[in-house]
Amino acid sequence: MNKKRNKLQIVYDILRVIRERTGRIKPTHILYKSNLSYQMMEEYLNELIEKGFIIEVKNKESKSYAITEKGLNYLNKYSVINEFVSSFGLE
Amino acid sequence: MVDVLYLIPRWFYGTDIALTILFAFVTLAVAAYSFRICRLCGEKEPKYFGIGFLFIGISYLSRAFFNFIVARELTDKLNVLEIKEINLLSHWSIHIYVALFIVGLISLVYITTKTKKDTLYPLLLFLAVAPIGLFWGNSNALISLFYIVSVGIFVYLDIHYFVEWRKSKNWGTRNMMIAFVLLTLACFDLSFSTSNYAHYVISHTLELAAYVIILSNLIGITKHEQKKK
Numbered sequence: 501m502n503k504k505r506n507k508l509q510i511v512y513d514i515l516r517v518i519r520e521r522t523g524r525i526k527p528t529h530i531l532y533k534s535n536l537s538y539q540m541m542e543e544y545l546n547e548l549i550e551k552g553f554i555i556e557v558k559n560k561e562s563k564s565y566a567i568t569e570k571g572l573n574y575l576n577k578y579s580v581i582n583e584f585v586s587s588f589g590l591e
Numbered sequence: 592m593v594d595v596l597y598l599i600p601r602w603f604y605g606t607d608i609a610l611t612i613l614f615a616f617v618t619l620a621v622a623a624y625s626f627r628i629c630r631l632c633g634e635k636e637p638k639y640f641g642i643g644f645l646f647i648g649i650s651y652l653s654r655a656f657f658n659f660i661v662a663r664e665l666t667d668k669l670n671v672l673e674i675k676e677i678n679l680l681s682h683w684s685i686h687i688y689v690a691l692f693i694v695g696l697i698s699l700v701y702i703t704t705k706t707k708k709d710t711l712y713p714l715l716l717f718l719a720v721a722p723i724g725l726f727w728g729n730s731n732a733l734i735s736l737f738y739i740v741s742v743g744i745f746v747y748l749d750i751h752y753f754v755e756w757r758k759s760k761n762w763g764t765r766n767m768m769i770a771f772v773l774l775t776l777a778c779f780d781l782s783f784s785t786s787n788y789a790h791y792v793i794s795h796t797l798e799l800a801a802y803v804i805i806l807s808n809l810i811g812i813t814k815h816e817q818k819k820k
Contacts, residue, residue, distance in 0.1 A: 508632065551633040577631050580816045584628045587763025587808050588621075589755045590636040590702065 506591055510536065512578050514544055515553060518567045519575060524557065526564050596685065596734055597784035599658075599791050610795050611655040617802040618648035621809055636702050639712070643698030650691035657684035685730050686723065689737045693719050696744045703751045738782035745775035763811070766804050773801035 505513070517533040518525045531541050545565065548554045553571035557564050574581070585591055599607060625641030661681045697719045701712045719740065726733040752768035777797035784791040 508634070511632075553633075574631060579819055580812065581628055581632045583812050583815045584624065584637070585634075586759065586761050587766075587812055588625075588640060589752055589759075589761070589764040589767045590640060591755070591759060 508578070508582055508585060510534070510544060511548065511553070512575065514541075514548065515567060515571050515575050518554060518565055519572065524564050524566045526562060530565065596730060597781070597791055598786070598788040600788045603788075603792055603795075604658075607791070607795055608655045608658050610799055611651050611658070614798060614802050615648045615651035615655065617806045617809075618644045618651065621805060622648055624809060624812070639698050639702045643695045643702075646691045646695030646698060648695075650688050650695060653684055653688040653691060657681055657688060660684070682728075682730065686727070686733065689733055690720055690723050693723070693737070693740060693744075696741065696748075699748060700744060703748070735782075738778060741778045742775060742782075745771060745778055749775055763808050766808050770801040770804040770808075773797045773804070777801065 514530060514534050517530055521529065527541070527545070530545070531538060534541060534544075536544065545554070545556075548571070549556060551570070552568055553574055554565045554567055557566055622641045622644035625637045625644060629635075629637040629641060694716060697715045698712075701715055704711060722736060722740075723733065726736055748771045749768065752764060752771055756764040756768050774797070777794045780790050780797065781794040782790075784794065
């Protein structure tokens with residue numbers, strides 16, 4: 501259990517947290533649940549937005565993140581992605 | 592004067608082309624699966640892995656084509672076919688094979704750097720492919736250079752996969768390490784096939800073993816996917 505999480509696992513953890521919160525979540529909850537520093541979380545969230553896995557929803561007072569179809573597809577296929585990456589030594 | 596590129600025992604001719612096409616099939620299947628994984632996760636490692644195997648796959652098709660057209664034009668009744676650069680088509684085929692194979696290997700090397708700098712990739716490609724231009728018109732010298740560069744890159748990949756396997760203890764990474772070691776030996780052995788045809792057969796046998804291992808890795812992943820459905 502002490503094994504360091506790789507990038508794919510961190511992305512999986514973030515997306516899973518968003519999905520569990522009925523598909524929309526505030527950044528503070530992601531920070532709490534994903535076990536990342538604030539800076540790291542910001543980097544990951546920006547990358548996930550760029551890739552189209554999540555979208556940023558801005559209200560007047562706060563912002564939240566919602567998972568997209570592409571993000572859900574990543575979650576569904578995560579074990580296959582992970583299997584491929586580890587089998588071909590791409591970690 | 593036309594230089595001998597390698598010697599093929601006549602009984603093995605045809606089998607070597609079929610094997611080369613099989614190698615192309617395996618590498619192109621790995622490339623297609625890599626691109627699929629890249630679309631799912633958006634990471635660059637599967638993308639460059641796919642590019643690497645795509646180029647290697649096309650290079651094998653080019654090699655099969657070269658052997659086919661050259662041997663078709665040879666009419667000797669000897670037990671050994673002397674594969675030579677005999678016309679413009681064969682000249683181009685051998686150059687294309689070398690260039691594509693090196694590009695494929697460099698793509699695999701680029702992944703191991705784990706760098707975020709995209710500019711490193713074209714630089715590595717330039718450094719690896721530019722020498723081919725220097726040996727344009729001299730297939731024998733080009734092939735010699737190709738063996739040296741390829742073996743060097745393969746040894747680097749062997750070490751990389753060994754280090755990765757020591758870290759992860761993953762069976763797939765161990766398989767890839769074994770496959771790359773076999774490909775290293777195959778490439779090294781092929782360099783002696785200008786003098787003895789046995790090396791050509793041994794080299795193809797080693798390559799076959801390597802691609803069977805890589806194919807078994809791929810089949811393992813597809814089975815895992817079917818189980819998850």
